[in-house]
Amino acid sequence: MPTTSSLLPVLFFLASLGPLLSTVQAASFSVVQDFSGSTFFDKWDFFGNYDNLTGGAVVWPDKADTLAQGLAFINSAGNAVIKVDNTTTVLYPNKRNSTRITTQQAFGVGSIFVADIVHMPYGCSVWPAFWTKGINWPQDGEIDILEGVNLDTQNQMALHTRAGCSHPAPASGAQTGTMGPTDCSQDAGCTVIDTRNNSFGQNFDQNGGGIYAAQFDTSGIFIWFFPRNQIPQSLLSATSTSSIDSLTDWGTPAASYPSSSSCDIPTYFDAQSLVIDIDLCGDFAGASNIYLPQCASQGPQKLCYPDNVIGPGSQYDNAYFEFKYVRVYGNGNSTVIGGTSTTGSAATSSGTASSHSSSGVRNIESLWLVSWMWAVAAVMGMASILY
């Protein structure tokens, strides 16, 4: 029979595990950054250039100009509006002004991104997106939470990564959406299409919008859409400061990208900044095989740019986002890089910052590649506008 003294080391060992065990069990998510109300736009950078990335026919002005032109504002309901210019008659070969904003902070693995959206942009030529990107894009990953073009009514989610990450069909019952291409490093990314026809565009708006949420976790990336009348209690009762105890009432995600030997998520995704933008035409909305099936009757030229962007702005009366809030939760382990957290519950981590600088060699190598890719994209973009 063991004596009490021989058990003491065991008891000390168990006691030392206590804090660790309780951290693991408390699957609670606290608000690390809330964007809402009059301060919604405080911690976002505005693009300040024409679309030099995807060939779209837009200028995304800097912050002062975007606000002065009334393309981003807080409306009388206290919601943030982000829109395309619908008051200017644009003459060939000019572009139309729109809005693109990116959070100054980047949020590490363990974060959850939630957006309550009352209205989203739609219409021929319109290409809106709510998405995230790594600090070193594209090699630190991209998560497309809400994206589509023209008259789409079903949301297309995607991951974009450097080579090596793929998305095999998850186990039956693990996601409600429909599988698209599976190689996350190819142009389209590895996509999943929502099966619900109110997950995007005009139907989304007529249904009162809803909540999009994405969990960026070591165990994988999971994306949910809750139509306005199907928002779970945990989100209905959430405030700008309250924690969410568990995701159990969120149900099956629309898209599920579990970490596996096909793609270890933390290997391919570093801390992510959120991006909201509205593009026009460009590589996606303007591609003839995508544009023509929905929008061929839009104008005489059967081309995205001249039949939409050119001319009066009334074409874009519905080309706006209206957000009740965008909110980022952390799991107690997730880091926030850059900016300052309003709630201070997740301190900026010097540990993560130094892990970024230790990957500096890789980053410099890839900068050359990225610059080259951008140059090609810019040339393709100019070509697509001229034609």
Ligand SMILES: *[C@@H]1O[C@H](CO)[C@@H](O)[C@H](O)[C@H]1NC(C)=O
């Ligand atoms: C579009 O934005 C640019 C850059 O801010 C500005 O110079 C231009 O006047 C704007 N165009 C319109 C029609 O407001």
Ligand SMILES: *[C@@H]1O[C@H](CO)[C@@H](O)[C@H](O)[C@H]1NC(C)=O
């Ligand atoms: C949307 O889908 C529902 C069933 O899920 C169907 O009843 C309805 O007709 C569809 N609406 C449109 C506009 O396609």
Ligand SMILES: *[C@@H]1O[C@H](CO)[C@@H](O)[C@H](O)[C@H]1NC(C)=O
């Ligand atoms: C522009 O669109 C908004 C809705 O986004 C609408 O309220 C406004 O009347 C439109 N402006 C013009 C000049 O049509």
Ligand SMILES: *[C@@H]1O[C@H](CO)[C@@H](O)[C@H](O)[C@H]1NC(C)=O
């Ligand atoms: C905690 O964060 C670190 C650094 O981002 C990450 O490597 C690790 O996998 C995370 N652990 C959990 C349980 O989220």
Ligand SMILES: *[C@@H]1O[C@H](CO)[C@@H](O)[C@H](O)[C@H]1NC(C)=O
């Ligand atoms: C595109 O514009 C952004 C914003 O001005 C700038 O930071 C970036 O360097 C530009 N990229 C290219 C390839 O010109």
